Amino acid sequence: xxxxxxxxxxxxxxxxxxxxxxxxxxxxxxxxxxxxxxxxxxxxxxxxxxxxxxxxxxxxxxxxxxxxxxxxxxxxxxxxxxxxxxxxxxxxxxxxxxxxxxxxxxxxxxxxxxxxxxxxxxxxxxxxxxxxxxxxxxxxxxxxxxxxxxxxxxxxxxxxxxxxxxxxxxxxxxxxxxxxxxxxxxxxxxxxxxxxxxxxxxxxxxxxxxxxxxxxxxxxxxxxxxxxxxxxxxxxxxxxxxxxxxxxxxxxxxxxxxxxxxxxxxxxxxxxxxxxxxxxxxxxxxxxxxxxxxxxxxxxxxxxxxxxxxxxxxxxxxxxxxxxxxxxxxxxxxxxxxxxxxxxxxxxxxxxxxxxxxxxxxxxx
Numbered sequence: 438x439x440x441x442x443x444x445x446x447x448x449x450x451x452x453x454x455x456x457x458x459x460x461x462x463x464x465x466x467x468x469x470x471x472x473x474x475x476x477x478x479x480x481x482x483x484x485x486x487x488x489x490x491x492x493x494x495x496x497x498x499x500x501x502x503x504x505x506x507x508x509x510x511x512x513x514x515x516x517x518x519x520x521x522x523x524x525x526x527x528x529x530x531x532x533x534x535x536x537x538x539x540x541x542x543x544x545x546x547x548x549x550x551x552x553x554x555x556x557x558x559x560x561x562x563x564x565x566x567x568x569x570x571x572x573x574x575x576x577x578x579x580x581x582x583x584x585x586x587x588x589x590x591x592x593x594x595x596x597x598x599x600x601x602x603x604x605x606x607x608x609x610x611x612x613x614x615x616x617x618x619x620x621x622x623x624x625x626x627x628x629x630x631x632x633x634x635x636x637x638x639x640x641x642x643x644x645x646x647x648x649x650x651x652x653x654x655x656x657x658x659x660x661x662x663x664x665x666x667x668x669x670x671x672x673x674x675x676x677x678x679x680x681x682x683x684x685x686x687x688x689x690x691x692x693x694x695x696x697x698x699x700x701x702x703x704x705x706x707x708x709x710x711x712x713x714x715x716x717x718x719x720x721x722x723x724x725x726x727x728x729x730x731x732x733x734x735x736x737x738x739x740x741x742x743x744x745x746x747x748x749x750x751x752x753x754x755x756x757x758x759x760x761x762x763x764x765x766x767x768x769x770x771x772x773x774x775x776x777x778x779x780x781x782x783x784x785x786x787x788x789x790x791x792x793x794x795x796x797x798x799x800x801x802x
Contacts, residue, residue, distance in 0.1 A: 442473075442474070442510065443473045443474065443555040443556070443761055443764060444473070444474045444476055444505055444508055444553070444554045444555050445473045445474070445475060445476065445554065445555065445556050445557075445558060445757060445760055445761065446476045446477075446478060446505060446545045446548060446549060446554035446556070446557045446558065447460055447475060447476065447477045447478065447557075447558045447559075447560065447757070448477075448478045448479065448538070448541045448542050448545050448557070448558075448559045448560055449477065449478060449479025449480065449483060449484075449518075449537070449538065449541045449560055450538055450541075450559065450560025450561045450562050450738065451530075451534050451535065451537075451538045451560075451561060451562050451563045451566060451567070451738045452479070452480060452483045452523060452525055452533075452534045452537045452538065453525065453526050453527055453528060453529050453530065453531060453534040453563075453738070453740065453743060454527075454534075454560075454561055454562075454563065454737070454738025454739060454740060454743050455560075455561070455738060455739045455742065455743050455748035456560030456561055456738070457479070457483050457484060457486075457487040457560075458487050458490070458491065458743070458744070458746065458748045458750075459560065459734070459748050459749075459750040459752075459753040460477060460560060460753065461484070461487055461488055461491055461494065461497055462491065462494055462748075462750040463750050463753060463754050463757070464477075464497045464513045465491070465494040465495045465496070465497055466495075467495075470510075470511050470512060470513060471511070472761065473757070473761055474508055474509070474510050474511070474512075474514065475513045475514060476502070476505045476508045476514045476515075476516060476548075476554055477499070477513065477514065477515050477516070478515075478516045478518050478541040478542070478544050478545040478548075479515070479516075479517075479518055479519075479537070479541045480517070480518065480519055480520070480521075480523045480537060480541075481499070481501070481515060481517055481521075482521060482522065482523045482525070483523055483525055483537070484497070484499065484515065486525045487525075487744070490744055490745075490746050491746055492746070493746075497513050498512075498513070499512075499513050499514065499515035500512045500513065500514045500515065501514075501515055501517065502514045502515065502516050503516065504516060504548055504553055505548045505553035505554045506548075506553050516544060516545075516548075518537070518540045518541040518544045519536065519537045519540040519541065520533075520536075520537070523537055527740075527743040527744025527745075528740040528741065528742075528743040528744060529740070530563050530565060530566045530740065531566060532566060532569070534563070534566055535562075535563060535565075535566030535567040535568070535569065535572075536567075536569075536571070538562045538563075538566070538567050539567050539569075539571055539572040542559065542562075542577070542580070543571075545557055545559075546580075546581070546584050546585075549585075549729050549731075550584070550585065550729070555730070555764050556729065556730035556731065556732070556760040556761070556763070556764050557729065557730070557731045557732075557760070558731070558732050558733060558753070558756050558757050558760050559577050559731065559732075559733040560733070560734070560753070561733070561734065561736060561737045561738045561739070562576075562577065562738070563737075563738050563740075564576055564606075575605075575606040576605070576606050577724070577731070577733065578591050578605060578606075578724050579605075579606070581724055581727060581729075581731055582724075582727065585727045585728050585729055586727075586728070587726060587727050587728065588623075588627075588726060589724050589725065589726055589727055590602070590624060590627040590628060590631065590724075590725040590726040591605050591722065591723075591724065591725075592628070592631060592700075592722075592723045592724075592725045593709065593710060593713045593714075593717075593720055593721070593722055593723070593735060594636075594720060594721050594723050594759065595713075595716075595717035595719070595720040595721065595755070596717075597696075597716060597717060598695065598701070598712075598713055598716055598717055598720075599632070599636070599699065599700040599701065600700065600701045600702075600703055600709040600710070600712075600713045601624060601627070601628040601631075601700055601701070601702050601703070601709070601725075602624075602702075602703050602704075602705065602706060602709050603616055603620060603621055603624045603702065603703065603704050603705070604616060604704065604705050604706070605706060606706065607705065607706070609705060609707075612648070612704060612705045613648065613661060616648065616661065616665060616666075616704055617665060618665050618668050618669040618672070619669075621645070621665065621666060621669035621670075621673075621702075622669050622672055622673050624702060625643060625645070625669070625670075625673040625678050625680050625702060626673070626678065627725060627726045628641075628643060628700055628702055628725075629641055629643065629678045629679075629680075630726070631725040631726060632699055632700055633770065634766070634767055634770045635723070635725060635730075635763045635766055635767060635770075636699075636763075636766065637766050637769070637770070638699050640679060641679065641699040641700060642679045642680075642681070642697070642698045642699050642700075643678065643679065643680040643681070643698060643699065643700050643701070643702055644680075644681055644682055644684055644689060644694075644695065644697075644698040644700070644701045644702070645666065645669075645670050645680055645681065645682030645683055645684065645701075645702045646682065646683060646684055646686050646689070646701060646702065646703050646704055646708060646709070647661075647662050647666060647682065647683035647684060647685055647686065647704075648661045648662065648666065648683070648704045648705075649661060649662060650685070650687075651685050652682075652683050652684060652685045653683070662683045666682065666683040666704075667682075667683060670682050670683065680702070681698075682702075686703075686708060686712075689701075690712045690716075695712075710735075713735075714735060717735070718752075719735075719749075719751040719752045719755050720735040720752065720755065721733070721734070721735060721752065721755050721756045721759045722734070722735050722756070723759060723763070730760050730763050730764050730767070731760075732756040732757075732759045732760045732763070733756050734752035734753045734755070734756050735752055736752055
């Protein structure tokens with residue numbers, strides 16, 4: 438399957454947020470369907486409501502589908518999810534909007550698990566509104582890990598910076614007790630593998646952040662660096678991962694030294710996302726270490742501007758492009774890393790001609 442035939446699932450997110458607005462802005466340019474086949478999961482009523490608020494964009498003509506298997510190439514497709522008479526109140530959190538987000542996500546993940554779509558891009562949710570008996574998770578990342586099996590790694594990525602997190606959605610007061618040598622080593626392994634498999638970096642260099650100011654200042658400002666982080670870095674480095682630290686956060690970013698590394702491993706959510714969003718306002722949230730690819734914009738529901746036509750779609754657009762790129766890199770990596778025996782078994786009996794053999798750029802003539 439070539440890249441322009443990829444089916445990318447897109448969930449509507451919270452129906453009272455900016456999700457539908459940014460989706461419609463992107464799909465209003467029909468040329469986008471030349472890159473991939475969009476399959477949107479959500480409410481046609483919500484789509485129609487927000488379409489009326491966008492006077493300066495071409496209306497999107499959706500093809501109605503029961504599942505992504507029916508999606509038409511070259512068209513924007515819509516898989517109807519949830520209540521048909523959904524009540525839309527832009528900017529106002531509600532349980533109804535939360536249920537709509539959860540239902541669209543559940544249907545999309547079912548198609549993702551059954552390989553009807555090649556990747557999933559999720560519009561923002563309101564964690565408070567969506568949380569309930571049918572969605573007992575603190576976010577997309579945790580839900581996808583439970584559904585797809587495995588332990589997800591949250592990576593924020595852009596053209597200039599990649600940040601992985603040791604802990605994700607957790608109160609700051611609990612971070613110190615949650616980090617351990619074993620967990621940091623595990624995250625370094627996940628991040629290293631993702632940089633190779635998902636980003637095509639052969640020998641990635643990873644900067645590991647400290648937890649305390651001034652990297653603990655030799656134990657004066659905390660012992661986590663000496664007791665936990667440094668031993669983890671040393672063991673991971675000994676195992677072949679090019680990781681360095683613990684490094685003081687302010688010095689790394691203020692000096693521009695972060696540019697020397699392929700990725701940063703932060704100890705907790707805001708430690709990593711604050712510099713990332715400052716440097717990359719249109720970045721992407723990528724859920725790594727799972728069997729399937731999921732990305733999302735790096736912003737929230739933005740209730741303050743919902744329904745006003747003011748939402749900027751670039752982060753969502755970047756998330757879609759990132760999903761396409763990561764799927765392509767994963768497939769290429771799977772081919773590159775295939776064992777010689779697998780190559781032999783695949784090609785056995787095939788008549789290999791001269792044109793099939795690797796060719797030098799220079800002729801012997």
